[in-house]
Amino acid sequence: MASIKDLQIILLLSGKRKSGKDYISAKLTGLLNDTCTLIRISGPLKKKYADINNLNYEELLTDNGYKETYRKQMIIWSDEIRKTDPGYFCKVACEEAIPKKIWIVSDIRRKTDINWFQSNYGKMVKKVRIIADDDVRKQRGWKFTKGVDDAESECDLDDYNDWDLIISNNNSSDFENGIGKILTLINESIQG
């Protein structure tokens, strides 16, 4: 486990595909700069999958068609590992993370992810759900895909209702409001 001496808040971001998790994380890390580390649970997952299957890891990280080609197979493969150790990918991602005051985890998808963070980091954990209308998600390139959009990785948190914050991200004014609310949550958590 990376040293958590300086760590004060872990912000978990969740949302359906193309709701804007990466977009919002990028804005936050830009604003928070040196005080913050961006963590993707899918980082070590994609690295391992790329190594095993001789794929391009860097391409798997980008928001283009490449990751979509392999998304379904990656879900099936990683679910096998989660069966024996549900927190496996969370643990590896945190072990590799640079210790900072704020960690932002941009791809929380399951209740087991939330449970893992809460049982390891307790009250430091704050949970944010990002919502975008299906029409907007479609404009951003989302197409319903069987085996992906009806899989646990996409739907497990649909009925979760213990969020610290729920924000919309349908347009630029939603986005600006949402960023403001997240920054307030971070400030309150650090001061409190």
Ligand SMILES: Nc1ncnc2c1ncn2[C@@H]1O[C@H](COP(=O)(O)OP(=O)(O)OP(=O)(O)O)[C@@H](O)[C@H]1O
């Ligand atoms: N508020 C916004 N204004 C303009 N473009 C946005 C906004 N939010 C997201 N986008 C764009 O929509 C696309 C999808 O956003 P993003 O990659 O952040 O979604 P995601 O939730 O991380 O998706 P996935 O789960 O597929 O990784 C990107 O091209 C991003 O630039």
